[in-house]
Amino acid sequence: MRFQSILAPRRGRLAALLSCVVLAVGPAALPAHAQGAGDELITQMKQAFSRGDKARLAALLPQATGHPLEPWAAYWELKSRLKEAGSAEVQAFLARWAGSYQEDRLRNDWLLLLGERRLWDEFAQLHPAFRMNDDREVQCYAVLVDALRTGQVLPERAAVVRNNWHAQRDLDDGCLTAAERLIASRALREQDAWIKARLAMEANRPGAARAAVNLVAPDALPAFDQVNASPTKFLLGSASAASKARKETVVLALIRMAVADPEAAARQLDSKWGPMLSAEERNWVWGVIGKQAAGKLSPLAGRYFANVTKDADLNDDMLGWKVRAALRTGQWKEVSAACDAMSAEAKQEPTWVYWKARALTQQGGERRREEARALLQGIAGTRGFYEMLALEDLGQRAQTATPPAPLTAEEKAAARANPALQRGLYAISMGLRSEGVREWNYGIALHEPGGMDDRALLAAADLACQREVWDRCINTSERTKGVIHAEQRFPMPFHDAVIAKSRAIGLDPAYVYGLIRQESRFIMDARSHVGASGLMQVMPATARWTANKIGLSGFTPSQINDRDTNITIGTAYLKLALDDFDGSMPLAAAAYNAGPGRPRAWRNGPVMDAAIWAENVPFAETRDYVKKVLTNTTNYAALITGQPQSLRERLGNVGPRSAAEPEPNKDLP
Incomplete structure (x- = not known):
């Protein structure tokens, strides 16, 4: 779902x-074209663009003149053949559609081509007008062009390249080329390339990792290829790591191993490679091992993180998982230390502000409590999960603004x-x-x-x-x-249907609304890439199982997009999940998103505050989903009842099912 x-x-x-609106607004907003006339033509052009049918687009474009979506038609046609277009034609398009989304998006596309073709003068002329400035590769090209023209790079501009390069998952020309130039001029360090290789290797992007290694140690590529083929074989067949390049290649091998088997990587680091690596290299590898173990909810995660001698050697992602692992075991000093080691940007995120405040409170002392209170006051509100928890920790409940x-x-x-x-x-x-x-x-x-x-x-x-x-x-x-x-x-479309269906089976309507808001944003015929449909994003197999379970006779998959049927099946499944998880809203929400098998495994371990449990959900999508559904639910409850509401009461605690408790819906799909 x-x-x-x-x-x-x-x-x-x-x-x-919309046709009425277009006519009413007139030429100031859109061409006063037609009440839906030509819409089929535009649809055909989008289909032709998706197929890469340049001839069809060129044939249809003249017929789109005057249509409200003519800018899209013109964009698709030129974009489809942009590699063959000339600068004059591009400039004419930009002038014709000045101020529009399509103008700026085509500028983005053309800047990428100019960068690939190394046409730096034209890039420099065109780039200042790029309003969205939302393309990392273009940003890297822009820094490179400045460096070529001025012969220098300010530290903040070099940081743009470094941060964008490290954030890019896949290999791209712009940031790689800029990084090469900046490393050669010493505006970036060679270590920045090794860090890129580490990040890419952990993300299973060996091509991007190899390209980074090639910038600073081309002689290490044969060893890198061995690591990529089999890190275990490479580590077992290597005797030492004397040079910087060799050490970093060992680091890459340990990272690749840790992704699949953190315990095996820990044994290798402990038994053989630790003494041969620098402190920073060891800390990074232990950080990756700890992160991978924490993502598997392994009780060993804390032990692995304890081997890190300097938290500042870890990146924010590793530090976030160090916080999560420490929360599971109640190691509040470790929570505090990891939060302190994060970047300035991460320290502003409500997630880490909240857990830093909780850690200070748990450690006790008047000074720490005052600092914690100031942190909570800085984020408290109803805009998000941790903002709402902060509000409650300050003694207030969520209410409608x-x-x-x-x-x-x-x-x-x-x-x-x-x-x-x-x-x-x-x-x-x-x-x-x-x-x-x-x-x-x-x-x-x-x-x-x-x-x-x-x-x-x-x-x-x-x-x-x-x-x-x-x-x-x-x-x-x-x-x-x-x-x-x-x-x-927090709108409430389909109010009567949602309220009636929810209350008929004993569900809190606020919980149902909170889930629908996250699932489909109330789009009636929403459909996901995996086939989930409708307001409550029901999968066909789940719909059939649920219909059979509740005795909904005559059900066929084609009914999933019927509003009332979708709500009936979606609420019924949610109620079955809620019953299966002993009334736990966080667990039921996780089951709705990721299937019931995963949260059944994730709940095993110590009984804990459900906020800690939710933050430790291994899947980022489900972790975000659970927090948003529960926050939505609390806000909807305040709207529906007109009374202050508690998020914490809806969270409760999470722990393993008692062996004496039967599972009411073992076959819940």
């Missing part, structure tokens, strides 16, 4: 409403007049959800210098809410910083 971002749209009423002042007619009119928002809604109404979402997000982020202010965001969210495009309504309203519009952020 996984939620995916690319979802099928609603049709019918929404398309009709005071609504902002009503939108004025002028504010609403400004949202309706925004061409990017209108094109986004139009695209979504046609079934082009991916394009519509990108267009919409551009409209709220870059339509005005610095992005929209809170009032403009509320007006844009209101526009989406009125059109029942609930995902844009929610996501846009969530961007406000100074105000919270709870009814926009």
Whole structure:
């Protein structure tokens, strides 16, 4: 029942409403073209673009003139043949669609080609106008161009290349080329290349790792290839690690081994390789071993992390897992130390702010308690999981925020007049959800210098809410910083059906709404890449099993997208999962997302605060899902009841099932 971002749209009423809006707004927002006329043409062009059919796109493009989505048609046609296009044609496109999402996206595409072709002068001319600036590879090219033109690189610009290069999972030309230049000029260290290789090896990206090694130690490539083929064979066949390159190759072998078998890597490091490596190299490998063990919920994780002599040698990802492992065993000093060693950016994240505060409180002392209270006050609120826990730790409960002042007619009119928002809604109404979402997000982020202010965001969210495009309504309203519009952020479409179905089987409607909001954002015909469908993202096999379990006669998979049937089956499955996990909302939510088998295994071990359990969920998607569903639930409960609500009470504790307790639904799929 996984939620995916690319979802099928609603049709019918929404398309009709949008046609009226387009006509009402007129040329200031969109071409005053047609009430849906030509939509099939645009759909055909998207299909041709997906197939790479350049001839079909060229033939259809003239017919798209005047259509509200003509900028998309023009973008697809030129993008499909961009490698054969010339600078004059690209410049003409940029001028024709100036200020639009399509203009800036094509600029991004062209900058990448200019970088690959080493056309630095044209890149330098075009890059300053790139508004989104959201492409890491382009950012790396930009630093490289500056270095070539000025002969120097400021430390903060070198950091852009290093951070982007390390963050890129796959091999790319821009950051690799920039890194090569900056290493040669000593603006980056050779060690930055070895760290890139380590990160890539752990992420199972051997091509990217090999390219990084080639920058600083091409003679080590034969040994690297041996490591990639069999780290065990390489380590057993090697006697020493005298040179820097040899040591780093051993590090890469131990990392590759640790991903598959952290205990085997720990034995190798303990018995043979530890004394041959530098302290930093040993610490990094122990960090990877500890992280991999913690991700498997191994009780050995803490022991592995204890071998790290300097937390500052670990990256934020390893330190996060060190915190998680320490939380499971109640090692609050280790939690505090790991949080302290994180980067300045990570220290600002509510997750680590909260656990640092909890660690200080657990260690006792008036000074620590005062520091903890200040940390909690800095994040407390209802915007997220840890913000809400911080609020409760300060003695308050979550309640619905005071609504902002009503939108004025002028504010609403400004949202309706925004061409990017209108094109986004139009695209979504046609079934082009991916394009519509990108267009919409551009409209709220870059339509005005610095992005929209809170009032403009509320007006844009209101526009989406009125059109029942609930995902844009929610996501846009969530961007406000100074105000919270709870009814926009937590809408309750299909109110009567959800409330009735939930209460009929003894489910908290707030829990159901919290889950639907996370699963589908209330998009009726949402469909994930794995085949989950509808509001509650039900898999076909799960739907059949649940229908049979509850005696829903005559059920066929084609009924999954029927609203009432989807809610009936989804709520029934959620109730069965909740019963199977003794009423634990966190465990049932994890089962809904990842299947029941995994949380049955994840609950084994000591009884613990469910917040600690949730933070230790091995899958990042499910970890995020559980926290968001429970936060949503608490906010919905405050809206539905009008009373302050407790997230902590909904979390409870998590521990293994008692051997004396029967499993009510052993066959739960």
